[in-house]
Amino acid sequence: MAALAATATLGVTAATAGTGGPALRADSGFTEDRSADLAKAIDPAKPKNVILIIGDGMDDSIITAARNYTYGAGGRFPALDSLPFTGAMTTYGLKVGAGPDYPIAYVSDSAPTASGWSTGKKTVDSRLSQGPSAASNIPGENYETVLEKYQTQGKLVGNISTAEITDATPAAAASHISQRACQGPTDMTACAVEKKSATPAGLGSIAEQLVDHKIDVLMGGGKNRFVQATDAGPTVLDSAATKGYRLVEDSSQMNAVTSLEGGPVLGLFAPANMTTRFAPMVATATGAGGPYASCANADRGDQPDFSRMTRKAIELLDNDKGFFLQAESAMVDKQEHSADICGAIGDVVELDEAVQEALNFQADNPDTLILVTADHGHSTQIIPAAANAKLSTTLMTADGDPMTVGYSTAEAGQSQSHTGTQVRVAASGPQGANVTGVIDQTDLFATLLGRTPSE
Amino acid sequence: MAALAATATLGVTAATAGTGGPALRADSGFTEDRSADLAKAIDPAKPKNVILIIGDGMDDSIITAARNYTYGAGGRFPALDSLPFTGAMTTYGLKVGAGPDYPIAYVSDSAPTASGWSTGKKTVDSRLSQGPSAASNIPGENYETVLEKYQTQGKLVGNISTAEITDATPAAAASHISQRACQGPTDMTACAVEKKSATPAGLGSIAEQLVDHKIDVLMGGGKNRFVQATDAGPTVLDSAATKGYRLVEDSSQMNAVTSLEGGPVLGLFAPANMTTRFAPMVATATGAGGPYASCANADRGDQPDFSRMTRKAIELLDNDKGFFLQAESAMVDKQEHSADICGAIGDVVELDEAVQEALNFQADNPDTLILVTADHGHSTQIIPAAANAKLSTTLMTADGDPMTVGYSTAEAGQSQSHTGTQVRVAASGPQGANVTGVIDQTDLFATLLGRTPSE
Ligand SMILES: [Mg+2]
Ligand SMILES: [Mg+2]
Ligand SMILES: [Zn+2]
């Protein structure tokens, strides 16, 4: 118990250590005017390198819960909370319809949201970097993505995730398909006209399209999609080898690659999604956890964690012409769907560590823009212990005090829903000022590509 | 139906008019780099005038719902969404305990949160500008407030709200009491030792303390608290008259006052809380409203609305030495407690209009700092139509499409709970840069008072 001295002023806290959390900080208060700091952070130059870090479903509520648990309510994430430019971002999408105008979807899934920043245009649920249409199985117009544009410009590109690398968020960066479920060549039932073997030939499954893009660093989970046979016979992995990809399947294999001279890198660290930092603690109707409960580390075997993947990607991509990297901490969302507070919290912490890797690189390469945001809101609410919720969990935080979270957008055992709230967006580096105020997800597109410098 | 052209890029939308909403805007997209705009907005000078506008419970979720309904998902609040400095603010509080350290409360009520910015210090639920203690009925140490400090400096001060003016948020600005329920002299059962007639004499009820402060402009609801007899015999209203206050009780009486030369102004426009803009639409287990439902205007009689109150307060307070005004759109919170989406939405819109009044004044008086934020998160979630929630309501937005919101932190008929999420904070004007990044509520204290300019 007991964490804040009654006489502490301006938010300076004295927190006590929780179980399993990183070292604590106590710097939430500040006394100096920060106008000069903010002015110093502004740089109108077009960035050379761009690192986009996504926490899937990482809205303000799960950020706060993760901070409370890990650093205490008055603590701060060393990297995530230190970014100088901050704003709010709307995340709505469209629904299928007759067009040319389409109804608005006030809550979206990960496909149209990632497509929003990848292409600068809105689309419908489940669709990847392709426009809206009359029905979910009717493909829309393909929209060029940030990653594709940067490849054309001659920059190196990376795309990493802790989910299957064929999952919606990484898929939007470099594939165009009507339905996100069409991840591998034998998952194409819903996307028959987009198969490579269709007439006319389609672009194929997400796994095939990612490999066809020769993305310089492509790493995550989802090996199961790549061992599927393509319509032409060989597996996607065979096809990747033909294109010169080097396959790495665990942390040490990843670490052994120190340059891209030998060809692009395909990391497939798990059959499906990668393992979260913390083992699940799933909310129940009567309340999981308790005032002394804490999160346990999961057994991740030889999998790299998200920040190591991010560091390696940056190391490999760094080159004279610059690079674009999209890095997704994906399991925040998946574990919120499962009403698993520990899984979600641990992967927010890993995102913070990945942001630190990006900041470390930026310190030596100030022409690097770092953007950190979420794709949409999610279900977790921090509630009073006495409040009702359909499902809840209580954890002891780094303050030594109990925090209760509730999940009420689905019944026990069913998938909790996304929500339609605007989400936090933060940035550091050149043109980072473009995330301040209230922006839309599609506004990130031009920012990621670098805008014409202002005067 | 149908609101966004498929070919629209960068968030530029073409919305269709909803029922009852203000004129629509379609300016969410932007093409220019905004680094120079942000740089131009930075001013390290100490502000002469400070206007703090609070939306009680106004987190990102209710802001988004109100925007969707009123302007469409791609629309923008003309004032609220235009503020150049934006950040996230933590809102946690303390729990009573043995001290000197106190347990953390991850969800707080409106008393410790308003006390946080008013005094720069954390305190316990229900307590107003007074420190924590061993029990809720044991008064803590009184902390000096921003309003009190500015009065000492010779600035004029205002304190207005759409709730009872003795409710927690306005009370924290200029009273010190252990429990927020002690609003009038005959409401002091829980605060016996703080009565004026106690030995030693206490400061009295919230109504008495507000009047004793001779606040230059004090306006809101809550007349019922002021007609109560003080321990000394006369009512609080009698006591206010003795101190030179002029009482105004409706819109035209308020408008008739055009200067403070005749004495301070006490506006009491309702017996209890003031009327919201929209009539209630309360969520139900089976779903209130529907795809064509819209909010109806409430009958507000002669009550002024929040933006007119704000404009009048600014007009009266404007003077050579500067002023401090706290203006609260209070009913956002009250209606969220009631699972009433219309009540909450309408009063977010009124807050936006009040921010516009502040911006209009700032245009002629650039030495004015405007801060806009909430005290804590709340219960409303924007959810998919197919999602579950304990209670839900569907409305047709300005896009012409249905939006569903859910409430699940209490059962039907009970009060929905606050939540513990960090909330949006925004600013315009000198030293507004101090709200960027992640700050704590107590950090507002020094910003409101004006920090030593940075270089
Ligand atoms: Mg994802
Ligand atoms: Mg209030
Ligand atoms: Zn997502």
Ligand SMILES: [Zn+2]
């Ligand atoms: Zn999801």
Ligand SMILES: [Zn+2]
């Ligand atoms: Zn409140």
Ligand SMILES: [Zn+2]
């Ligand atoms: Zn409340």
